[in-house]
């Protein structure tokens with residue numbers, strides 16, 4: 001076991017644990033942001049530098065600080081290590097620079113982007129970015145392409161985090177897409193416009209931290225804060241069948257995997273559950289999803305904890321909106 005102190009909080013973790021995982025164990029208030037790391041995907045992390053931290057004491061044996069900021073998702077803890085995340089002005093300044101780099105070629109078209117409201121880059125920019133950019137050159141742009149029957153790739157928004165490539169590598173049989181070219185011309189693409197067709201390829205949409213990979217069955221149908229998420233399950237032979245249904249009125253607008261508090265899928269789901277089961281009757285509804293209050297998706301989503309008290313207005317009975325939704329699900 002190794003004892004590590006992050007922003008003044010000390011925790012003991014098994015040897016080999018990364019600084020990021022140790023910080024997550026302490027809690028969200030000390031965990032660095034991540035754009036490429038994904039705990040369920042092997043070898044993820046190390047690409048985006050959002051998780052930079054300062055190691056002010058290397059270990060009990062060698063207390064010298066590390067000379068440069070390090071990526072928390074790739075650096076294992078040492079016994080006696082001391083780390084600064086939010087408490088280091090150097091880290092805060094460096095993270096601002098990382099956001100500026102990530103946004104150099106990014107269109108920032110959030111008002112028309114399907115990912116708005118559930119976008120990690122949007123959150124990262126608001127929480128850690130600078131209000132202006134110093135970049136004055138032409139940004140690179142790409143045509144949108146279909147990389148499968150149900151997936152649209154808008155490369156202009158991609159931050160090359162490699163998560164979708166890892167999904168294809170680790171969850172599907174034959175990977176036909178990846179990162180082509182090098183440097184500032186690198187892009188995610190399929191080999192000579194091959195099509196990504198696999199039972200689990202839909203998970204690439206869920207792991208994409210930005211609006212580069214989107215669900216063609218949901219694109220431009222609704223803003224995410226105007227749909228109501230419900231946890232549901234079904235008996236599925238291909239995956240665990242535990243999903244999130246996104247309702248507008250009584251219609252299921254989209255099906256996604258369930259995400260944990262780090263924004264990562266709890267379980268990967270198959271394409272049949274995601275794209276072909278969009279009727280309430282296909283599912284056993286468990287109840288409204290618990291969405292973090294800091295997310296815009298939780299806006300106006302109230303959960304009734306007691307039997308509804310039906311208020312009267314001008315002599316008429318008023319049924320609260322969310323109770324109507326609950327009733328419709330029965």
Ligand code: SF4
Nearest residue numbers: 109110113119210211
């Ligand atoms: S990917 Fe995120 S930051 Fe980029 S345009 Fe879409 S919502 Fe905005």
Ligand code: SF4
Nearest residue numbers: 158159161162164208
């Ligand atoms: S398409 Fe999305 S998941 Fe894939 S590398 Fe780009 S940003 Fe990452």
Ligand code: FES
Nearest residue numbers: 046048049051073
């Ligand atoms: S999350 Fe650590 S480098 Fe991207």
